[in-house]
Amino acid sequence: MKTALVTGANKGIGHEVARQLMAKGFHVFVGARNRGAGRVAADAIAKNGGKPTFLEIDVADNASVTAAAREFSKIADHLDFLVNNAGIVVDGDSVVLEISDELLRKTLETNTLGALRVTRAFALLLAKSKKPRVINVSSGGGQLTGGADRCAPGYCISKTALNGVTSQLAAALPKFAVNSVCPGWVQTDMGGKNATRSVGQGADTIVWLATDAPQKLTGKFLRDRKEIPW
Numbered sequence: 162m163k164t165a166l167v168t169g170a171n172k173g174i175g176h177e178v179a180r181q182l183m184a185k186g187f188h189v190f191v192g193a194r195n196r197g198a199g200r201v202a203a204d205a206i207a208k209n210g211g212k213p214t215f216l217e218i219d220v221a222d223n224a225s226v227t228a229a230a231r232e233f234s235k236i237a238d239h240l241d242f243l244v245n246n247a248g249i250v251v252d253g254d255s256v257v258l259e260i261s262d263e264l265l266r267k268t269l270e271t272n273t274l275g276a277l278r279v280t281r282a283f284a285l286l287l288a289k290s291k292k293p294r295v296i297n298v299s300s301g302g303g304q305l306t307g308g309a310d311r312c313a314p315g316y317c318i319s320k321t322a323l324n325g326v327t328s329q330l331a332a333a334l335p336k337f338a339v340n341s342v343c344p345g346w347v348q349t350d351m352g353g354k355n356a357t358r359s360v361g362q363g364a365d366t367i368v369w370l371a372t373d374a375p376q377k378l379t380g381k382f383l384r385d386r387k388e389i390p391w
C-alpha cells in the first residue's frame with residue numbers, strides 16, 4: 162500500500178490533503194504537533210473509511226521529528242509521499258526593517274528548516290519507495306519574480322528560502338521528485354474567510370503531484386498543476 166505523511170494535517174490545507182489521499186487509497190499518516198488535535202483530525206478522516214494513523218510531529222523540534230520517524234518505521238517500512246505542509250505566519254503588516262531576529266528565526270525554524278529537517282529524517286524511508294515524492298507547501302509570497310508586495314516579509318523570506326530547499330533537494334536526490342507548490346489564497350485559519358479558494362482547491366495540485374504527475378517533474382514551483390517562475 163502507498164504511504165503518505167502530511168505535516169500540520171490537523172486542520173486547513175494539510176487536513177484536506179490527508180483526507181483526499183486517504184480517499185485515493187493511501188495509508189495516510191496524519192502529522193500534528195498537538196496530540197489531541199491530531200487524534201481528532203485522524204478520527205474525522207477515518208469517518209470516510211480507511212484507517213489513517215496519527216503521528217505526533219513538531220517540525221520545529223529535532224527530537225520530535227526524529228521520534229516521529231522512529232514511530233513511523235514501527236508501522237510502515239517505506240514512505241512514498243511526504244507533504245511538508247506545516248507553516249506559520251508570525252508577522253502581519255510588519256515592515257522588513259522592523260521585524261525582529263526572533264520573529265524571523267521562529268518563522269524560518271518552522272517554514273524552512275522544518276521541511277528540510279523532516280525530509281532528512283524520512284529520507285531513508287522515502288528511498289525505499291519506487292517513486293519517492295516530496296512536496297513543500299510554499300507560497301506565491303516567496304516568489305522573487307515580480308518583486309515583493311511588502312506583506313508579511315518574514316513569512317515571505319521563509320518561503321523564498323523554502324523554495325531554495327526544494328531546488329537543493331531535487332538536485333541532491335535524483336531518484337526523488339521534489340517540488341514546491343503555491344496553493345493560492347485559501348480559506349483557512351491562516352488565509353482567512355475572505356480568501357478566494359476552498360481547501361479542496363488549495364489541496365488540488367498537492368494531491369495531483371502525489372498521484373498523477375510524472376516522476377520526472379522535479380525541482381519546480383507549481384500552482385494549478387502548472388510550473389510558475391521562482
Ligand SMILES: NC(=O)c1ccc[n+]([C@@H]2O[C@H](COP(=O)([O-])OP(=O)(O)OC[C@H]3O[C@@H](n4cnc5c(N)ncnc54)[C@H](OP(=O)(O)O)[C@@H]3O)[C@@H](O)[C@H]2O)c1
Pocket residue numbers: 168169170171172173174175193194195198218219220221222245246247248249271298299300301343344345346347348349350351352353356
Ligand atoms: N491559506 C493560504 O492562503 C496559504 C497560501 C499560501 C501558502 N499557504 C501554506 O499552506 C500551508 C498550510 O497553511 P494553512 O492555510 O492550512 O494554515 P493553517 O490552517 O494555519 O494550518 C497550519 C498547520 O500547520 C501546523 N503547524 C504549525 N507549526 C507547526 C509545527 N512546528 N509543527 C507541526 N505542525 C505545525 C498547524 O498546527 P497547529 O494547529 O498545532 O497550530 C496547522 O496544522 C502552510 O505552509 C502555509 O504557509 C497557505
